[in-house]
Amino acid sequence: MPPTKIKKARTKAGSAARKRAPVAHEEVYSRLRRAIIEGQLEPGRSLSVRTLGAQFSVSAMPAREAIRRLVALGALELTPTRRITVARMTPSKIEELTEARVPLETRLAVRALKRSATNAKSRAALIARLSRIDARLDDAIARGDVGAYSKANSEFHFALYDAAEAPVLLGVVEGLWLQIGPFMRVVVTRLGTKKLVDQHKEAIDALEAGDAKRLEKAIRLDILEGMKNISDASSRP
């Protein structure tokens, strides 16, 4: 075995279980991002770098960087006077987001199905995970727990999309959810969870049957109904 290989791997000091140091601005970002996707921040709400930093016990710098990332992704907006607010929804934005979500998320779902089709074990694990999340979702609906519903709903979708093992597509879709998140919460708060129909069981069944067409349709209908709810709730003051 000729040892003429590694040319610059010597700076890799103690590499066993190397745990990279947590970086403040990433921590702020991921927490804030999750809060937005799960609908914990209402549209139009204002943020400030100093206040956000104080909430995480850091200076303004990490907050600035986290906010900058979320502005780049369309989750936060800058007013004409450069104030930072949670993005507001408009009818045309709803329409565009729907038009983007349907093709991208159905593709992710079908990719997940095909991925799991080759491995019975991982498929069973995926179905079990989705069923578990869906049970929590049903429970949240029954209890009328708005926050738990939003959380479980996003977890269901991304548990499915994660299985697609398509990081680029997943990143794009996460960007879409970042723009939708704040309104999911508004919707279920206004409509109440009682009127929500759980479309996810059909998706699980289709996944179990390995039926890509059925899965695609289930996801499409879930998206269309969800976005329609947002549209209805937005048009009514």
Place this chain on the structure above:
Amino acid sequence: MPPTKIKKARTKAGSAARKRAPVAHEEVYSRLRRAIIEGQLEPGRSLSVRTLGAQFSVSAMPAREAIRRLVALGALELTPTRRITVARMTPSKIEELTEARVPLETRLAVRALKRSATNAKSRAALIARLSRIDARLDDAIARGDVGAYSKANSEFHFALYDAAEAPVLLGVVEGLWLQIGPFMRVVVTRLGTKKLVDQHKEAIDALEAGDAKRLEKAIRLDILEGMKNISDASSRP
């Protein structure tokens, strides 16, 4: 990236024609972003906040913010040791980006067609603009000018997509191009412009005829061929 100066706006803004004050980090961002989309930065190239700031005659702060935005959009990457590099391409990324580009960009194109169908004047203006860009593109191919080709190609697509008046979809697609840009340049540099076939005339014809199906097909083929070129060029060292 050629070094450029940014006018420092610390002085009192002019009272007449009172626009928003130019902000350094946005200037850095937009120029860097354009450079990436047009393929002026090679994949794997490293950047640093201080160097980038120096190129624009500003401190590290605006450079940090611009870089942060581009990292969020997937155009730049952080190495495990937090160095900043232009994103590299992989076969799976090519596949995913293609799968995202086709549905999104064809939708933007069809939207542009339908928008312009209601206004003969704006439609003529759009066609004229596209033809003008396409002429520059042909010229670049004939001259073998790689940089001009990349520039004209991106301008053609975004001139069309701008006409769709769909800012959310446009933003998503811009994010995809940010991830592709560095490779467009590599591709045409390797293959040479001689082998490039101009697929845009069919799109212009379809737009002129108001034929959405034809336009959709032309855009789809253009995307598929372009991404195939990237794939071929990437697989060959």
Place this chain on the structure above:
DNA sequence: GCAAGGAGAATGTGATCACAAATACAGAGC
């Protein structure tokens, strides 16, 4: 009662400094 105005607080932005980690580089040793 209410609009106008002004003082004070808050905010985004940019620059600068400090610090730990990573990298680059030169030289020693084999």
Place this chain on the structure above:
DNA sequence: GCTCTGTATTTGTGATCACATTCTCCTTGC
């Protein structure tokens, strides 16, 4: 030749300060 090692430089990150602008709120004047 090569690898190892110690040192100097570079780099990302975080904190802090300065400054112009914007926002908030209370007083003033009618």
